Amino acid sequence: MSRRVYLDHNASTPVHPDVVAEMLPYFSERFGNPSSVHGFGREARAGLDLARERVAKFLRVPADEIVFTSGGTESDNMALKGLAFARGKGHLITSKIEHHAVLRAAEWLETQGFAVTYVGVDEYGMVDPDDVKRALRPDTIGISIMHANSEAGTIQPVAAIGALARERGIPFHVDAVQTFGKLEFDVNACGIDMLSFSGHKIYGPKGVAGFWVRKGIKLQSLQHGGEHERRRRAGTENVAGLVGFGKAVEIRGRDLKAEGERLTALRDRLWEAIRARVPDVRLNGHPTERLPGTANFSYRGVESESIVLGLDLKGIGVSAGSACTAGSVEPSYVLVAMGLPIEWAMGAVRSSLGRSTTAEDIDYVIESVEPIVRKLRAAMPVGA
């Protein structure tokens, strides 16, 4: 067995070869500090400026509103804590299915005297804008709703929530780590004021990400030091990484639409074949309003990690919806928030497709899943 199929693109992606090529000179030739005035520094600065312009062009926003960060987590923290600290007190609205970078930051802000409302989701994992509206208070200082969740892939009605936020003059943050470079959207049309996005989900390197903040939105900087990133984020920029990030964004701008259509077709082919072959299986997430490459299925009564292990032994990399660590199994909080019964939530397996995924890969996965689930069910006290 030598075949290897990577279906965990929502976790991370391989760096695009053109991105690697663009980065390489910035390690040992154009290595200067972009803040230096000499030629070496100016070369690095030029690379950084180009990266920023590429990101800004893709988002259709002014380049000086882009802040480079170390990851989606830092961008999310910048939004929530930056907003909260700039105001000193108040109330935030977010959802129960946010990434931990938002949830844990919000929970921590609660310990610092801020109030937070966590709105729920429906069975498809979708936030109801009316729930956000009902959660509004006179002291609400910000709304943070993700664009799409990494597990279920459901795309949130951010434009409706953005309209609501704009009407009330409340800053609206969107964690777009899973949609940036995968879906077309316009931050202005959606009423978004702050956006978090990351490099390694779109074939760029790890450790580089972005944060867009609309001019006029007051944020407290979290990291103090030099004058980098217009004093929003001190620290010498990761020039080579950011050059790669910029290139990755440029490539996504070119490939996004065609690849989205291709992955949607492959994703649906996977689901149709699995549900035809495997009994007691269900699709998690919205049937249509979902990330192109995300396919999350629950196999009732089977423990998801055993399926992940079975597929791993066939060279297939997918992700478990529940995590078993040191004797405690936790079903995904996202699937639980969607109201999925526990015997289904424990058997959730997510496949996330990407640019290297072929129809042959999908057929190999289809062939591999059925015998694994059948064997596991044969050894189980329930089902079978």
Next chain:
Amino acid sequence: MRYSPTLLDHFLNPRNAGLMREPDGTGVDEYEGCGDLARFFLRVREGRVSEARFQTYGCGPTIAAASAVSEKVVGRTVEELLNLKPQEVEDAVDGLPDDRKHAADVVAGALRAAALDTLRRRGGEA
């Protein structure tokens, strides 16, 4: 590799998985705070295990540990099984990672319970 070849072999091809008709004893154990569950069925001839079958719900190591130890206990006396230690189960799959030690606990617990049930039934019949 995170798991031993023995463990992976038993995970992929579990031996003695499934129900047993009219067993001489059955036992279940569930790991506290964790969904992992194992159930064992024993057939006993002249005080010794002639066949052991199991059902599990759990991560791969639990299935593998149950399969491996189901072979190892054949020929052992029921009294010996009353004192089965998790270490013996772990040894049957050539070791477990630290965060999967509970697989041995739950499998050993189910086998001890099955042994106790066998003795109780025997006592009841006497």
